Each structure stands twice: as C-alpha cells, then as structure tokens.
Amino acid sequence: MVLRVKVRLQWTGWLQYLPTAVVAVAFLALSAMGALIGTWRIPLFWLPFGIGALLLAVAAFDLITVKMGLRPREPMPRRRDDLDSFDLIHSRRSCRSFQRRDLTSADREELMRAIRDHTRPDHLIGTSPIRLEYVAAPLTAWPAVGVHEFIVAIAPRDYDRLAIIDVGRSLHKVVLHATRMGVATCWIGPGADQTGIVTHLDGRFDPCEDHVVCVCALGYRSHFKPLTVRAIERMQHRRLPMTSLFFADSRLRRPLAVDAPPFSPFERCYEACRWSPSTLNSQTTRCAAVTDEAGRTVTRFDFYAATASRYYAPVALGIWCATWETGCDALGIKGHFQVLSPDDRGAHDAPALPRYDVSWIADSVVA
Structure with a gap:
C-alpha cells in the first residue's frame, strides 16, 4: 500500500x-x-x-x-572552457532542479554534434549500434524537478552487454561535454516515466528492436529546489575509499598502491573514476592494474562489475570507461579498450563475481 x-x-x-x-x-x-x-x-x-x-x-x-514556477528569471550559466579535464570531471554534479527556459538553439546543436560524434560505430567498444535520442517534453522524472529536455539512451532489444557499456561510455562523454557548455545533467534510471518517453520518441522507437536503457535530464541549473531534493543530494554525496575500488590482483583482494610507481602516473584518473556517477552512487565498478613480469610497467587495467545487475552495473562501468579515457587523454597517456579472453588474462578459474568486462590497454610504456 x-x-x-x-x-x-x-x-x-x-x-x-x-x-x-x-x-x-x-x-x-x-x-x-x-x-x-x-x-x-x-x-x-x-x-x-x-x-x-x-x-x-x-x-x-x-x-x-x-x-508553480512563480520565481524570478534566473541567469544563464557560463561555459567552463577554462577548466582542464580533471577539474571539469570534478565540477560535474547531478542537477535535480532545472530552469524553465529551453536550451538555446546553439547549445542544442552543439550537443547534437557531440551525440553524433560519440555514437559513431568506430568510437564504440562493441559492435552493436546504440542511439542517443533527444526528447523535449515535460516528463515526470524522480527526483528531478522542472526538467523538460532529455537524452534517451537506446540499445538493441536483444541483450548485448557491450552495448550497455557503450551506452554508459558514450552518454557520459556527452554529459562531460554538456558540463563544459554550462548545461546541467542528471542520470535517471527507474525514476523516469518509460511509457511517456516511448510516446514522445514519436516513431524513433521500435519495441521489437529497441530497448530504453536510461535517460539523462538536461537543461540549465536552477537554484530553487525542494527541501526533499536538497536532502537527497546531501545523502548521496559520498564515495567509497580508493582501497575498495582499485586493486593489484584479478581477485580484487590487494588494494592498489595508487600513489606509488608504476601506478602513480594514473593517480588523477583513479580519483576521477571514484567520483563518477552511478545508480544511487552504489559504485559497482572495480579496477585491477596489471604490470609486466618485472612489475615495473603498467600494461593494462581490467574493469569489473561487482554486482550481477544486467543494466545499471554495465552502464556504471561504461561511465568509468569514459572518465578513465578522458583522464588518460588529458595526461597524454595513449591506450585503447579491448575485451580480453580468459587465456589472454590468465584467468581460467575466475569467479562469477566480480565480473570481468573490458580492459584498457596502454599503447606505449607509461613512465
């Protein structure tokens, strides 16, 4: 009841x-x-x-x-082109109260270009296509208020885990781009009105072929928000310690010495991923560093999901991938994502959980 x-x-x-x-x-x-x-x-x-x-x-x-919306008109937020990638990542906060004004045509067009760029087939980890569709409608979305513009993430109806990871990775790159523009965002899973979303997609959704994975609310941040929403924000602004997220072995038992060589060059990336968004800030992603036989050089990082969730965990892992990639690019460290077989990883007796999903492989020696 x-x-x-x-x-x-x-x-x-x-x-x-x-x-x-x-x-x-x-x-x-x-x-x-x-x-x-x-x-x-x-x-x-x-x-x-x-x-x-x-x-x-x-x-x-x-x-x-x-x-009721009886409040003074709020100013447009400024762009954040002056921030480096890490400051941008840390400045991004989920917005749960939006102004009633629409995105400007210039901002909307810039976001559409970012969406097209980050969903290109050659930019994905998997082979299944994904789509990020723009919807303008006053849909109900818990706990956000005032939101009337959304990005809807769509994957194939037939379950493809890599496609779900690509949704998280691609959409979060768009979210970071929006943050630089001064556009606020909020990831929304079960709190969105799925029926209304499908209705307003207006022919861009085929129930036999498509599946709505999640939505992202977007618009300009409002300083007016209900007390309940403020309380939710305060409760969810927490993160697990680094020792619970990064490890030096595939069994995820030995915490990684993130500030010691050869792992320290990635220290800012660890912290950025730690603050990445996830459903209810549950932080279901884990990462294990792998070195060469001598233990002097990092060759790759393996990313794992800590729960059996079929959608929210891989989306969160994809968000980590986007954050990791953005951080490495900012540091000038080149690498690529690849799904490795158990033989390549030397993990024939790996447990069901945490579940291995993908690896970031360094393209050159990281000093």
Whole structure:
C-alpha cells in the first residue's frame, strides 16, 4: 500500500514536496498534543511548534517557487572552457532542479554534434549500434524537478552487454561535454516515466528492436529546489575509499598502491573514476592494474562489475570507461579498450563475481 502511494506520488510529481509538509504537520501535531495536556507553557514544547511552522513555510515556498514556477528569471550559466579535464570531471554534479527556459538553439546543436560524434560505430567498444535520442517534453522524472529536455539512451532489444557499456561510455562523454557548455545533467534510471518517453520518441522507437536503457535530464541549473531534493543530494554525496575500488590482483583482494610507481602516473584518473556517477552512487565498478613480469610497467587495467545487475552495473562501468579515457587523454597517456579472453588474462578459474568486462590497454610504456 505504502509503495503504491509512493509510486503514485512519484509519477504525479508531488513526492518531492510532500515529505517536508508531512514532517511539518507531525511537529505541529506534537506541539498541539503538548497544548492539550497542559504542558505548552514549558519552553521545550515550543520547539516542535517552531520547527513545524518553519518547515511548513519552507514547503509553501517550495510549492510556489518550484512547483508553480512563480520565481524570478534566473541567469544563464557560463561555459567552463577554462577548466582542464580533471577539474571539469570534478565540477560535474547531478542537477535535480532545472530552469524553465529551453536550451538555446546553439547549445542544442552543439550537443547534437557531440551525440553524433560519440555514437559513431568506430568510437564504440562493441559492435552493436546504440542511439542517443533527444526528447523535449515535460516528463515526470524522480527526483528531478522542472526538467523538460532529455537524452534517451537506446540499445538493441536483444541483450548485448557491450552495448550497455557503450551506452554508459558514450552518454557520459556527452554529459562531460554538456558540463563544459554550462548545461546541467542528471542520470535517471527507474525514476523516469518509460511509457511517456516511448510516446514522445514519436516513431524513433521500435519495441521489437529497441530497448530504453536510461535517460539523462538536461537543461540549465536552477537554484530553487525542494527541501526533499536538497536532502537527497546531501545523502548521496559520498564515495567509497580508493582501497575498495582499485586493486593489484584479478581477485580484487590487494588494494592498489595508487600513489606509488608504476601506478602513480594514473593517480588523477583513479580519483576521477571514484567520483563518477552511478545508480544511487552504489559504485559497482572495480579496477585491477596489471604490470609486466618485472612489475615495473603498467600494461593494462581490467574493469569489473561487482554486482550481477544486467543494466545499471554495465552502464556504471561504461561511465568509468569514459572518465578513465578522458583522464588518460588529458595526461597524454595513449591506450585503447579491448575485451580480453580468459587465456589472454590468465584467468581460467575466475569467479562469477566480480565480473570481468573490458580492459584498457596502454599503447606505449607509461613512465
């Protein structure tokens, strides 16, 4: 029952506002109970009244400024062409409240060019085609508010894990490009209205051939956002330590000495990947460094999924691949992605989890 109510509120766009009002009413009810039993004169009982009144005022403010859109017009964000790749990666934050203004035609065209570039067959790891389709519609998307423009990631209906990884990799490169433009983004999985998305694709979706993997909300960031959304952002701004993500063996048991040779040249890449987005910030990707026999040179990095998820884990792994590749390019380190066989990896008795997916192979000696 509770779950059905939650889903109903989510799809009607009220779930972002109701919790604040519910908590406010609870505090006011507690204060009223104190008055009824005659203890309202005790200063302590004025505290819940004050909290309840404040939260009720916040809820009303959120409804007026965000839900109803009665707020001053906000300025256009500036571009971030002055940032290097690592600063750009770290500056990117999920946006959960968007201005009502549409993307400018220039920004939309620049994004479309980035989409075409990053979905070219020769830029993919796998062989299956993927598509990133632009949709302009006021779709409901939890927990974002005010969003009315999306990129919809589509892969073949027949499951192809490399295609799902390519979705994460390609879309995140577009996300980073959008960040440089000053366009805000938010990855959305189950929180998007899939039926509405398919409807607004308007003939660009074939249910017999296509599968919507995820969507990405985009637009210009708004400073007005519901208190519930602010709380969600605070709770999700956390990451696992480096020792839980990078390892020196294929069994992922020995943490990698990321600040020691020969691994230290990639130190900024490790940190960038650590802060990459993933579903609920669950961080399902792991990485193992492989060296030559002498242990003096890094030859490759193997990327693994830590869970059996068929979609969200490979998308998150693809996001890591995009971040890793962007970081290596910024450092001038050349390499390429390749799926290696168990023979090539020397991993004939590898466990089911963590699951190996792809390797980044250095094209030259990294000093």
